[in-house]
Amino acid sequence: MEWNCGNVQKWLLWTEHLYRLPQVGKAFQDLDGKDLCSMSEEDFRQRSPQCSETLHAHLDIWKSEADELWSEADSSCSGQPIHLWQFLRELLLKPHSYGRCIRWLNKEKGIFKIEDSAHVARLWGLRKNRPAMNYDKLSRSIRQYYKKGIIRKPDISQRLVYQFVHPV
DNA sequence: AATAAGGACACTC
DNA sequence: GAGTGTCCTTATT
Numbered sequence: 025m026e027w028n029c030g031n032v033q034k035w036l037l038w039t040e041h042l043y044r045l046p047q048v049g050k051a052f053q054d055l056d057g058k059d060l061c062s063m064s065e066e067d068f069r070q071r072s073p074q075c076s077e078t079l080h081a082h083l084d085i086w087k088s089e090a091d092e093l094w095s096e097a098d099s100s101c102s103g104q105p106i107h108l109w110q111f112l113r114e115l116l117l118k119p120h121s122y123g124r125c126i127r128w129l130n131k132e133k134g135i136f137k138i139e140d141s142a143h144v145a146r147l148w149g150l151r152k153n154r155p156a157m158n159y160d161k162l163s164r165s166i167r168q169y170y171k172k173g174i175i176r177k178p179d180i181s182q183r184l185v186y187q188f189v190h191p192v
Numbered sequence: 193a194a195t196a197a198g199g200a201c202a203c204t205c
Numbered sequence: 206g207a208g209t210g211t212c213c214t215t216a217t218t
Contacts, residue, residue: 105205105208107208107209108208108209141194141195152209152210154209154210156210156211157210159194159195160194160195160211160212161209161210161211161212162210163195163196163197164196164197164198164209164210164211164212165208165209165210167196167197167198168198168208168209170197170198177196181196183194183195183196183218184194184195
């Protein structure tokens with residue numbers, strides 16, 4: 025609801041890339057976030073007959089995750105390079121926003137579980153501007169941390185459960 | 193089918 | 206050269 029026309033265009037660009045859509049930005053040039061949110065699927069159809077279904081569905085996903093995704097998109101504009109382990113820490117520090125997709129199993133020991141791998145990967149992709157990010161690739165990066173002593177598997181290995189070697 | 197481990201290579205800073 | 210991102214094979218759950 026706070027987006028200006030530029031934010032809308034950025035979202036469109038990202039969505040085009042994600043779903044390999046043709047460029048539709050021009051058809052939405054004059055819209056800000058409020059306009060976009062008030063659009064029905066029929067409204068989308070009038071502006072972009074080819075992509076209306078995809079755009080409308082994807083906007084629904086964003087609406088349902090509005091707070092968290094807005095903060096991600098916002099910080100990616102002026103963002104410093106962030107490491108994956110720092111990003112995961114950030115999410116874990118905000119259980120109110122992210123507790124449904126990643127949470128501590130044992131905060132003292134730094135053990136955490138990724139409850140929704142696709143969601144966490146999507147958030148990471150947003151932060152890094154990598155629309156093609158998924159859990160396969162995110163987890164590969166986590167594994168790189170094993171030999172660096174940043175993250176490891178807990179003593180009793182469980183799916184989607186990792187442990188920070190140096191808990192805060 | 194999803195996740196896990198790690199090699200290999202490309203890319204950006 | 207670091208830190209991924211991408212792709213892949215193989216094994217495990």
